[in-house]
Amino acid sequence: MNAVFLISAGLSVMTTLLAITRTNPVHGLLFMVLSLLSMAGVFFSLGAPFAAALEVIIYAGAIMVLFLFVVMMLSLDKSSEKRERSWMSGKIWLVPVALACVLATEFGYVVMHTGPSSEPAHVIDAQMVGASMLTTYLPAVELASMLLMAALFAAYHLGRVTEPVARNKGAP
């Protein structure tokens, strides 16, 4: 399991870096999908197979497809790639790199003081996740459902038909 963890953790760091630096939006998105899939590998090796499955189904399989859908509709071409490349040069990197350094220092400190735990303490299955969702974390679930409800209303409001649309004559 340790080897699985190291491989998928390494992959996820690498693909995330590539996702940030690619100038072609679809290539970037695909590297992000790979990063999410390797995160699923990390979760699995840490003894959380349910979280791993959800990572694949929801993040990689649904949300990223919607991202891809939008990018496809924007029909970005070579000029947008060039613009992207011009944005990603020089001073623009300073602040993000500094922030990432702070995070890396913090992360290194934590790892040095706790030491890596090689074996998963115990496997957390779907039943345990479901039970804690509806007991310990009930307020969080309720808040999330309220948020989703609000989003649903917003989508309904945006998508409503105010006046009858005239039928296109040429339509089949």
Add this chain to the structure above:
Amino acid sequence: MVEILIDIGISVALLLSIVTLAAFLTFVERRLLGFWQDRLGPNRVGWEGSLQVVADMIKIFFKQDWTPSFVEPVIFVLAPAIVLVTVLLAFAVLPLTPGIGIAGHLNIGVLFFLGMTSLTVYGVVLAGWASNSKFALIGGMRAAAQMISYEVFMGLALIGVVMQSGSFDLVKIVEAQRHLWFVVPQFFGFIMFLIAGIAEAHRLPFDLPEGENELGAGFHTEYSSMKFGMFFVGEYASIVLISSITVILFFGGWNGPFLPPIFWFMLKISLFIGFFILLRAALPRPRYDQLMSYGWKLMLPLSIINVAVTGALILSVPA
């Protein structure tokens, strides 16, 4: 060491037999369609046309593998591979019999299957985008919208089975059906799962991403030779996949009297594959907006009701 070798042997044998079966289905489908539509179908190569697959293979391998100049080269090549690989990976969790299967006891088996089917979308969508032509792009967009919508209630439809068997483990689900197949208590779940499965495999009547009368060949318009062949084999492999998972979840998997388990499994999945082909012969294709509103306005509420009723019954009837 020996166990690992046996596992590898089973995996390789399974992969080869699935790909061969999928290729052979291209012939079976055309022949059956011929019978049902009162014509002959391919009947010249070999006995009753049984070597047609070999002829097709020779043809498709030796055709020029042409990559158009306007496509996005890397993703264009990657897309058919994604389709085939994700479909074949999903077979890893299917227990064909108690002994044959790669990871039948995986404790998230059902979720693994759902994850792999949701990744199949990428192959189709990227093929549409990378082809850089209008028909292919429209096909890819249709595929993205259709497959995401139908995935939602595909998951909800089989939650009833998971609730009744109390596990995501496919072996346990089959063992829970020793006395009564889940198609009886979960009849609505079965119907909805089958409809979602047809849409996920984008087979007729839900093959809007291809829609040859309006989109050329849809998302694979620009593909030729074996790259097209991989989409083709991937589609038939996903028919085999959906048939197998339906049998495992709703029709008792390998359970059956007298005869060996593998025979029962093969018999059941052949019936479902035949049913898939019959659907193609029998049903016309809906319009795209009809397909979407059918999914979201009818199937989704029904599947949620199914989950609620199943839960209420399990709670009210003490086991």
